[in-house]
Amino acid sequence: MRCLASCFPVGRRGINVLDIRITAAKFDENAKLADADFALDPMYKPFDAPGLEIAEVKPGLWEVANAGQGNYRMQFIELADRLIAYGAPVSPTEMRAVIKKLREKVAAKPISHVVLSHIHNDHVGGVKAFAEAGATLVTAADAQDVVCKIAVVQARTVSVVDQPAPALKFALVNGTLELGDATRKVTVFDTRGNPHVERLLVLVDGGSRSVMAADAYSDTQPFNATFDWLAGHSRFKGPRGRPVTVLVVLVRSTRLDLSTVTSRHAASAGPSALIALAADHILRADPDSDGAALTRRAAPSRLRFGVAPPAPAAWRSAPARRGT
Numbered sequence: 600m601r602c603l604a605s606c607f608p609v610g611r612r613g614i615n616v617l618d619i620r621i622t623a624a625k626f627d628e629n630a631k632l633a634d635a636d637f638a639l640d641p642m643y644k645p646f647d648a649p650g651l652e653i654a655e656v657k658p659g660l661w662e663v664a665n666a667g668q669g670n671y672r673m674q675f676i677e678l679a680d681r682l683i684a685y686g687a688p689v690s691p692t693e694m695r696a697v698i699k700k701l702r703e704k705v706a707a708k709p710i711s712h713v714v715l716s717h718i719h720n721d722h723v724g725g726v727k728a729f730a731e732a733g734a735t736l737v738t739a740a741d742a743q744d745v746v747c748k749i750a751v752v753q754a755r756t757v758s759v760v761d762q763p764a765p766a767l768k769f770a771l772v773n774g775t776l777e778l779g780d781a782t783r784k785v786t787v788f789d790t791r792g793n794p795h796v797e798r799l800l801v802l803v804d805g806g807s808r809s810v811m812a813a814d815a816y817s818d819t820q821p822f823n824a825t826f827d828w829l830a831g832h833s834r835f836k837g838p839r840g841r842p843v844t845v846l847v848v849l850v851r852s853t854r855l856d857l858s859t860v861t862s863r864h865a866a867s868a869g870p871s872a873l874i875a876l877a878a879d880h881i882l883r884a885d886p887d888s889d890g891a892a893l894t895r896r897a898a899p900s901r902l903r904f905g906v907a908p909p910a911p912a913a914w915r916s917a918p919a920r921r922g923t
């Protein structure tokens with residue numbers, strides 16, 4: 600069986616102490632779990648999670664922060680008469696709370712689509728809440744079966760009274776998919792081959808000039824392997840048949856100036872910081888690459904002055920975080 604999100608090398612002090620490979624998983628349809636099965640050890644001090652917060656980080660780009668005990672940010676793009684959501688992390692309960700929080704600021708407009716970035720469980724576990732809200736589920740074709748199963752599964756905890764999922768509506772992405780309206784261009788890109796997950800749906804919002812790429816950037820580990828992929832080489836081929844950066848492809852194909860790159864686990868980063876990061880990675884990897892040349896063209900002034908990456912140098916050596 601192909602290993603999806605199920606390979607977990609665990610390192611300690613540079614030594615691989617575990618190499619966990621899950622090759623199959625099966626639901627026990629008869630399982631009845633009691634709340635006591637999830638009771639915390641009395642010795643464990645629970646994390647005091649921050650409450651949900653909502654902010655309009657750019658005109659028409661809403662972000663609900665602190666979902667999943669402070670680990671997840673949800674983005675919503677506001678169009679003239681509807682909203683588009685990026686990601687459905689954690690669980691239906693968490694996402695119902697996020698949608699409720701969104702409604703404090705944008706009460707009237709329906710959520711027409713939720714773009715599911717990738718099928719790691721922590722990014723798609725809440726999809727049922729969006730199905731309940733009437734949203735079309737946007738995913739890659741080969742992920743549809745998995746998304747269906749996650750969307751219709753019932754809560755296993757006896758005390759939770761769960762509702763059956765409504766009929767699911769899907770929009771499948773193969774290449775690109777336009778979701779915007781006459782006033783705001785919103786494009787889903789089906790990107791391939793990053794080290795975190797084989798297929799990642801990246802959302803580009805022309806209205807706020809933002810790129811949303813789940814797991815690409817993190818407050819705690821900005822220099823992870825997924826960001827390297829986003830900022831560095833990928834399987835995209837440039838005009839001379841050499842690798843080009845995903846970031847630059849997005850900038851070029853949408854004719855945007857990057858002003859915001861948001862991610863599931865991080866605050867939005869500004870343009871100079873991200874372009875500088877991208878340039879730094881690309882130039883270090885291959886100063887003669889198409890990506891380097893195109894990045895220079897995308898942000899010549901910033902590169903000329905050599906904007907320094909904003910994070911402490913020590914973060915550069917942080918290992919890639921997998922499975923998030």
Ligand SMILES: [Zn+2]
Pocket residue numbers: 717719722795796814922923
């Ligand atoms: Zn992930």
